[in-house]
Amino acid sequence: MTSAPGSPGDVLTLISAGSATTRSDLAKITGLARSTISQRVDALIESGLVEETESGESTGGRPPRQLRLHTEDHxxxxxxxxxxxxxxxxxxxxxxxxxxxxxxxxxxxxxxxxxxxxxxxxxxxxxxxxxxxxxxxxxxxxxxxxxxxxxxxxxxxxxxxxxxxxxxxxxxxxxxxxxxxxVNVMALGEHRNAYPGTRHLLFVKIGTGIGCGIVAEGTLHRGAQGSAGDIGHIRVSGHEDAGCRCGNSACLEAVAGGAAVARRLTELGIPAESGADVVALVQGGNTQALRLVREAGRLIGEVLASLVNFFNPEVIVIGGALSRVHEHLLAGIKETVYRRSLPLATHHLSIVPSRTGINAxxxxxxxxxxxxxxxxxxxxxxxxx
Amino acid sequence: MTSAPGSPGDVLTLISAGSATTRSDLAKITGLARSTISQRVDALIESGLVEETESGESTGGRPPRQLRLHTEDHxxxxxxxxxxxxxxxxxxxxxxxxxxxxxxxxxxxxxxxxxxxxxxxxxxxxxxxxxxxxxxxxxxxxxxxxxxxxxxxxxxxxxxxxxxxxxxxxxxxxxxxxxxxxVNVMALGEHRNAYPGTRHLLFVKIGTGIGCGIVAEGTLHRGAQGSAGDIGHIRVSGHEDAGCRCGNSACLEAVAGGAAVARRLTELGIPAESGADVVALVQGGNTQALRLVREAGRLIGEVLASLVNFFNPEVIVIGGALSRVHEHLLAGIKETVYRRSLPLATHHLSIVPSRTGINAxxxxxxxxxxxxxxxxxxxxxxxxx
DNA sequence: GAACTTTCGCCGAACATCGAACAAAGGCCA
DNA sequence: TGGCCTTTGTTCGATGTTCGGCGAAAGTTC
The missing domain is CATH 3.30.420.40 (ATPase, nucleotide binding domain)
Known part of the structure; x- marks a missing residue:
């Protein structure tokens, strides 16, 4: 059983979310009496969770005292x-x-x-x-x-x-x-930081490996065994020769991950060991690296196209080391997703680079x-x- | 704001779910006083939502009056x-x-x-x-x-x-x-009817087309545009020649749907128009039809393997017209899913035919x-x- | 049939919430 | 400057809700 509506916890949630900054606001939103709200707020202040700041702007009467989280002791x-x-x-x-x-x-x-x-x-x-x-x-x-x-x-x-x-x-x-x-915490960070109003979001991390964090109805979907979002070992067509460390072949990670792109560059005589090397080559203008990154984007796009049909997210965020060259990666991804996914699902779909970056x-x-x-x-x- | 815990609605939910059949049960579960529960139950009886039945079994003292939904007026x-x-x-x-x-x-x-x-x-x-x-x-x-x-x-x-x-x-x-x-309502019906305790379930309908209903955290996931679960147009590898009514090629539905299997049988000189014809042929022991159904299962399994990695469900239910020959379909599906999905995700995964059947x-x-x-x-x- | 157990209604006590009244703090205007 | 208006915030008695103890009811056990 959860707590009653309008409990101190609910009041704090409203203050914390910025939905209300004064006692009056809280009374309006919760529908509780002003006196009740005052009591709740007093309890929160007593517990050191909320503090009053200088009075705010008057709207013609007594100016309200602003409330905010008391952040200093935590x-x-x-x-x-x-x-x-x-x-x-x-x-x-x-x-x-x-x-x-x-x-x-x-x-x-x-x-x-x-x-x-x-x-x-x-x-x-x-x-x-x-x-x-x-x-x-x-x-x-x-x-x-x-x-x-x-x-x-x-x-x-x-x-x-x-x-x-x-x-x-x-x-x-x-x-x-x-x-x-x-990847789950990255998805959460990106969602709360950059897309708080979005209900369904995918965060795709492209580094050495490839993973995906899933936000459904605003909360993390972890799956039955906590292994949801493990998209790095989804099969992509036409790469049966690419063996993967998981024992299968043609895994997305084995053909489009940072390590895979680096290996293919090395095979072309351009030494690269990791995703970071690939990024450096692309930023240095190496056309082969650029081509392979775009091709990796297409392969990732093929998998994401399936997931768009299945999950129907509002936003797909691309993050991870390789997203530092996201123009090329995103070009390949978008090209494939918009070709292979259903119009209804892609109509309002955004595919964007991470705004939260390295700290997500x-x-x-x-x-x-x-x-x-x-x-x-x-x-x-x-x-x- | 939702209602307070232990409200009449919550009490009814417990009765309806079968979690509690007596006032005492309700008091224990909700933590409310017996007198409060009595008042709630009275209100529910007054509103015609609940009724008392004959006394139940005594456990050594006064036998409790059993409660149940008053179903007659609704x-x-x-x-x-x-x-x-x-x-x-x-x-x-x-x-x-x-x-x-x-x-x-x-x-x-x-x-x-x-x-x-x-x-x-x-x-x-x-x-x-x-x-x-x-x-x-x-x-x-x-x-x-x-x-x-x-x-x-x-x-x-x-x-x-x-x-x-x-x-x-x-x-x-x-x-x-x-x-x-x-497909969404079929998923809901199957979940509530056969797998009520399961948190994450997929219901795959294989008929003329192929679709999927998604139950996540016990509720239907409909996606941003309500198009989630549209897996019939996910691309499968190695079938670039198969054109689909959606305009793309190699869509799952175009190679493994009932209509597609029927068409391929027809091409082999075995006339079939629909999924129902295919089912009839399989039930009649036609080996070509059997082979093609199993092959369709493998193709569906390829897509489901991706979705298992991504979504990590506990149960996948196979329904729809073609599931009437589910032994052969399931054989193909399981074979591929267990080969291509990650062990952590498949370890506790069940892939089963619909128990709810035609009325789901x-x-x-x-x-x-x-x-x-x-x-x-x-x-x-x-x-x- | 007496003692025990469990259920259930009743009722006063404890508690939470409300709303009216009042105080506080500013704006507006003569 | 001072009076009046508006809005905010607090106090306090009234109201309604929930609790828990008590006793009656309805069985079982011995």
Missing amino acids: AFAGIDLGATHCRIALMDMSSDVLAECEDPLLIAEGPETVLAHVDRRLDELLERAGRPRAALRAVGMGVPGPVEFATGRPNNPPIMPGWNDYPIPEHFEGCAVFVDND AALGAGILAIEHYLSPDNINRIVNA | AFAGIDLGATHCRIALMDMSSDVLAECEDPLLIAEGPETVLAHVDRRLDELLERAGRPRAALRAVGMGVPGPVEFATGRPNNPPIMPGWNDYPIPEHFEGCAVFVDND AALGAGILAIEHYLSPDNINRIVNA
């Missing part, structure tokens, strides 16, 4: 663990970034080493932001592999040796921890944590305590 | 309009079928003719069930084409001439009307109507009136 961390990097964003309740950092870090070194590093950086960030460790209320984390979201344990992740079934949340004491696949994962992970903390049920618990 | 209709048929199920609040009928009916005759026919049949069914027209509270309808669900208007349906943008709900006065794509659409349409009528908000409105 902190949240969004942690983006990649195969070879670690990014952390320390955020406040309004999803504003207080401090951030980025390091090279091999996830293959295992959970103890990696999480110890995270811990040190987290302390540094808290100090830079001038907040005590106790201010840290919740932590979100994105990792490059499948996760059982309910328990925060990686589920046979192929590129995270030593992490299988490791109980990540237990490492952080005294605060709620949410671990999810990196860390931000999304932080937002995952913040949204849990600000959920009406959790707020009601805090206020009643 | 009726709901589920209408399944196909290209060439019309099935109607008259149902009560418990989703039990009171009366049903089935006629050949060409949807191409246009909305006035078709809806007039529906009206006549509806009156007959109501009379057979001994309920007045006023007992009809809500109507659900599935139609063979895309629909804007919010308004109940068909959206450029290819095989429903004259229906484009026709305001179907206006035809039924005095009761709520919900119009949806036929009419039942699902009725359930669509009933669930709206029994939604807590609607019940609270009724009780407070």
Whole structure:
């Protein structure tokens, strides 16, 4: 059972979403009496969740006192663990970034080493932001592999040796921890940051591998086993010769991922090892690299065309390392999607590059944590305590 | 804002779902005081929504009075309009079928003719069930084409001439009307009837065309334009020569739909016009037909393998005309899905024939109507009136 | 048939919400 | 400058809702 409508948690949600900034607004929106709203707001202020600011503009009578989240006593961390990097964003309740950092870090070194590093950086960030460790209320984390979201344990992740079934949340004491696949948190970050009004969105990450985060009805769709969005191993036609590390052939990732494009360039006598090299070549004007990236776009577009027919999203966001040359990638993708998908599904469909960029994962992970903390049920618990 | 927890609507939901059959159960589940529950139940009985039955079994003390939906004064209709048929199920609040009928009916005759026919049949069914027209509270309808669900208007349906943008709900006065794509209501019917505990389910209808209804988090996913699940025009590899009525080539429907299989049989010198002919041939033991159906299964399986990776459902249900020979179809589908999808996604995946059968659409349409009528908000409105 | 168990209605107490009245704080205008 | 209007915010008694204890009802167990 959820809480009653108009509970402190609901009131905070309205303030947090910016739907209401004054007691009067709240009364109008919720339909509750002004006196009741005042009582709710008092409780929220008492709990340190909301604060009053200077009076606002008068509309002919007494000017209303503005309300906003009291962000000073709280902190949240969004942690983006990649195969070879670690990014952390320390955020406040309004999803504003207080401090951030980025390091090279091999996830293959295992959970103890990696999480110890995270811990040190987290302390540094808290100090830079001038907040005590106790201010840290919740932590979100994105990792490059499948996760059982309910328990925060990686589920046979192929590129995270030593992490299988490791109980990540237990490492952080005294605060709620949410671990999810990196593409899911990127999708969440992009959605909340750039397309908050959109109901159905796909975030496609094109790097060494290819993955997809799914936002349906405004919330992440993780699927039955938490493996939804694993589109890198969908078969594309006409590439039966391309073997994939998963054991099958003709996987999207094996023909259009950053590593695959690099390999094909190398075969053409243009040395490239990774997606980053490919990006550098394209930016340097190499026509072969440009051609292959566009061709990769077409192959990705073929898969996305299927998904557009199936899922009918409003927006598809293209992110990941290769999206830094998104003009060429997007050209190939759009060309194929608009040719192969049904008109009804593509009529209002936007296919766009990520606006949130390199920080989408860390931000999304932080937002995952913040949204849990600000959920009406959790707020009601805090206020009643 | 939704209603408070433990409202009459919530109480009815628990009774309706079978989660609670006595006042004591309700008190335990909701956490409300027994006296409060009694008051709620009284209000529901007063409104004619709930009734008491004979006392139940004693567990050592006073036996509880059993509660159940008072189904006698209400009726709901589920209408399944196909290209060439019309099935109607008259149902009560418990989703039990009171009366049903089935006629050949060409949807191409246009909305006035078709809806007039529906009206006549509806009156007959109501009379057979001994309920007045006023007992009809809500109507659900599935139609063979895309629909804007919010308004109940068909959206450029290819095989429903004259229906484009026709305001179907206006035809039924005095009761709520919900119009949806036929595959969506079939998915709903199958889910509620056979897999109520499942969170993510796909219902694949294989008839002349191929479509898919999507149940995500227990509710229908319709997509941004209501065109989600239109998988019939997803491209399959290796069939570039197969032209499709949509203008593209190599569409799944153009190579694995009932009409396509029939055409290929005809080319082999075995005359067949429709999916029904194909079914008859297979049931008659024709090995060519059997081979082609299995091959069609493999092609469908190729597409489903992609969707399993993307959506990660718990159950895929195969329905539609061709599923009457489901052993052969399923063999082809499973073979491909289990080969091409990721182990994590297929580990707990079931691929099964429809258990609800020919009536899935009419039942699902009725359930669509009933669930709206029994939604807590609607019940609270009724009780407070 | 006495003791026990469970259900259920009744009723006063506790609690939450409401709305009226009033105070506060500004604008508007003579 | 001062009076009046508008809007905001608080206080407080009235109202309505929910709770929990008590006793009656209706069975089982011994």
